[in-house]
Amino acid sequence: MEKILFLAHTDANGLLPKSAFETLNAALEIQKGLAGSTLSVGLVGGNVQAAADSIASCGAAKMFGVSGADFGVSRYATDVKALEAIGAASGATILVAPATSRFSRALPGAAFRLKAAIDTHVSGIQFTDGVLQIQRWYYRQRMMATLTRAARPWILAVDSGVFQPWQGAKGSAKVEAITVIVSDKEKRTKVTGVEAPSADAQTIRPDAVVLLVAGAGWTKKQADGQTHAKEAEKHILDFLKYAKASLGSSKSLVDQGSEGEAVLSFMSHLNQVGQTGSTPRHPKGLSTCCHGEEPHVVGWRFINERRAINTDANCGWAQGKADVLYVADAFAVMAKVNELLAKG
Amino acid sequence: MTTAFNIVVCGSLVPDPLQTLEPIQGPMGPALKNEMMLPSVLDPWAGHSLFEAANLAKQNPGSKVTLISLGPKAKLQQLMMIIAQKVPFELVCLDGSASGFMDSREVAVALAGAIEKIPGLDKTKLLVFGGCSSASRDAGTTMQMIAEQLGISDVFLSADELKVQPDGSFRILERIEGGQYQVSTCAGAPAVIGWATGNLPEPPNNPQVGMTNMRTIMPALQKAQPAALKTGAIKFASVELPKQQRQTRIVKDTPVEEIAKEIVTWIKG
Numbered sequence: 135m136e137k138i139l140f141l142a143h144t145d146a147n148g149l150l151p152k153s154a155f156e157t158l159n160a161a162l163e164i165q166k167g168l169a170g171s172t173l174s175v176g177l178v179g180g181n182v183q184a185a186a187d188s189i190a191s192c193g194a195a196k197m198f199g200v201s202g203a204d205f206g207v208s209r210y211a212t213d214v215k216a217l218e219a220i221g222a223a224s225g226a227t228i229l230v231a232p233a234t235s236r237f238s239r240a241l242p243g244a245a246f247r248l249k250a251a252i253d254t255h256v257s258g259i260q261f262t263d264g265v266l267q268i269q270r271w272y273y274r275q276r277m278m279a280t281l282t283r284a285a286r287p288w289i290l291a292v293d294s295g296v297f298q299p300w301q302g303a304k305g306s307a308k309v310e311a312i313t314v315i316v317s318d319k320e321k322r323t324k325v326t327g328v329e330a331p332s333a334d335a336q337t338i339r340p341d342a343v344v345l346l347v348a349g350a351g352w353t354k355k356q357a358d359g360q361t362h363a364k365e366a367e368k369h370i371l372d373f374l375k376y377a378k379a380s381l382g383s384s385k386s387l388v389d390q391g392s393e394g395e396a397v398l399s400f401m402s403h404l405n406q407v408g409q410t411g412s413t414p415r416h417p418k419g420l421s422t423c424c425h426g427e428e429p430h431v432v433g434w435r436f437i438n439e440r441r442a443i444n445t446d447a448n449c450g451w452a453q454g455k456a457d458v459l460y461v462a463d464a465f466a467v468m469a470k471v472n473e474l475l476a477k478g
Numbered sequence: 479m480t481t482a483f484n485i486v487v488c489g490s491l492v493p494d495p496l497q498t499l500e501p502i503q504g505p506m507g508p509a510l511k512n513e514m515m516l517p518s519v520l521d522p523w524a525g526h527s528l529f530e531a532a533n534l535a536k537q538n539p540g541s542k543v544t545l546i547s548l549g550p551k552a553k554l555q556q557l558m559m560i561i562a563q564k565v566p567f568e569l570v571c572l573d574g575s576a577s578g579f580m581d582s583r584e585v586a587v588a589l590a591g592a593i594e595k596i597p598g599l600d601k602t603k604l605l606v607f608g609g610c611s612s613a614s615r616d617a618g619t620t621m622q623m624i625a626e627q628l629g630i631s632d633v634f635l636s637a638d639e640l641k642v643q644p645d646g647s648f649r650i651l652e653r654i655e656g657g658q659y660q661v662s663t664c665a666g667a668p669a670v671i672g673w674a675t676g677n678l679p680e681p682p683n684n685p686q687v688g689m690t691n692m693r694t695i696m697p698a699l700q701k702a703q704p705a706a707l708k709t710g711a712i713k714f715a716s717v718e719l720p721k722q723q724r725q726t727r728i729v730k731d732t733p734v735e736e737i738a739k740e741i742v743t744w745i746k747g
Binding site for chain 2: 241267283320323327403418432455456466474
């Protein structure tokens with residue numbers, strides 16, 4: 135009989151992030167698929183009561199919590215210790231956690247201490263002959279594996295956007311507090327804050343419906359023999375504003391910044407999708423001025439509907455990867471698109 | 479105050495991203511078709527960490543950069559021909575599989591063991607760098623497991639910046655959700671840092687650096703210890719290429735207005 139533990143941490147508001155609710159659904163699906171298994175919850179945060187109350191009706195037999203000021207911040211040493219303590223107290227055999235930046239950093243360390251196996255970027259689960267199998271991608275989204283492990287405990291870090299968020303009634307949850315002593319050595323790292331772009335300059339929106347992928351073509355010489363980086367910036371930023379889209383970029387466009395070429399001022403490595411960038415999940419993606427393989431193969435893996443604008447009808451990386459390829463000047467098309475979006 | 483660091487970079491080879499990869503079933507589990515024949519590159523995020531290490535070493539005289547690579551010896555030799563001219567480093571080579579299908583715990587045990595054996599390693603000055611994840615397994619778990627084995631409790635993942643402060647402490651920017659950075663300070667070495675892209679461009683080739691590096695690289699390759707990596711922890715039911723090939727509709731010779739209207743309708747739909 136498997137003992138399943140759903141792990142989550144609170145966000146800056148003391149609540150659970152969306153990805154935690156998605157992962158709770160994954161944990162419940164695992165519990166349902168493994169006959170006789172039980173579900174418990176483990177929470178980490180400054181104060182976990184509100185988070186526990188928000189999932190009080192999820193059906194967990196027990197809720198464990200590690201809380202206090204030391205656990206209100208995302209820090210490896212304290213997070214690992216908290217996860218280790220919850221894992222040990224629960225006696226869980228399968229631990230399911232959201233792959234947030236905080237847990238992605240801490241879970242492998244906790245796995246090592248708990249002598250657990252760990253798989254990250256879990257993008258699906260299934261049951262074959264009563265055995266839990268997970269799906270995850272290898273070689274940067276180029277091949278997908280279905281696998282299982284006999285070892286227990288087994289920690290699964292689930293990617294966001296894979297499962298629907300759990301929805302259920304709030305309530306009054308009873309949390310079993312676990313005391314974790316933190317030494318000075320474990321507080322050598324101090325979290326001093328978050329650097330976030332101003333609301334106007336925010337170009338990465340994980341919850342956006344549309345991802346705009348900008349390629350290096352935006353900063354290349356156009357038909358008049360000149361570059362038009364400022365104009366490109368305006369088209370892209372206008373689109374992000376009107377479509378409330380998120381911005382991704384090809385590696386080549388981002389690299390131009392550090393190589394001293396014409397650049398888009400708001401573009402950084404954080405926008406990069408592909409081999410050394412992110413693989414975001416959005417319902418729709420629009421690629422512009424982009425002829426690279428990586429944005430179309432790797433960076434777009436989890437984009438459902440894909441369209442591309444570029445001037446090459448034979449673009450091998452768009453054909454077969456995009457649903458629609460518009461052979462046109464992206465400057466002209468995006469100017470018109472923005473005009474139409476602005477009119478509402 | 480400048481501090482001399484012992485910077486150990488963990489990084490190995492991955493197939494060139496432009497290569498078409500095909501999984502096959504090998505005797506030890508999944509593998510890549512013609513794996514030994516595929517052109518390789520330094521794992522991109524590990525590469526960024528190597529460049530950051532070299533930059534940090536340059537700013538802190540007396541620092542030393544050691545690259546630890548786990549991979550097939552013959553392929554590592556080819557890789558070194560490519561990267562030896564980039565930045566100064568010493569090589570420690572572990573002869574074993576660089577396959578993404580290996581369990582990260584096995585890899586971490588081998589790498590941590592090799593770090594422990596570096597002659598004259600001062601753990602109080604130790605910074606272990608690597609990529610935030612590999613382009614092969616893409617798990618993002620190896621660096622933390624190395625930290626655990628080395629007894630290092632300050633770990634940062636997806637770092638883009640490390641600045642040594644006048645008092646010897648570090649200021650580190652880590653990528654978090656929503657295009658934001660978490661800003662942390664750390665009292666100093668030892669620490670383990672899994673880098674994202676960092677902020678540095680790829681250094682140009684420098685033949686002089688290459689010649690200096692090769693003096694230690696070739697003996698290191700000859701002395702490469704076999705890494706006894708166990709397989710079998712993971713039971714793969716299947717490894718497949720995604721089958722979906724989209725039927726791309728090409729729209730050309732169409733007025734800009736029409737294309738724009740179609741895109742707007744699609745976005746709003």
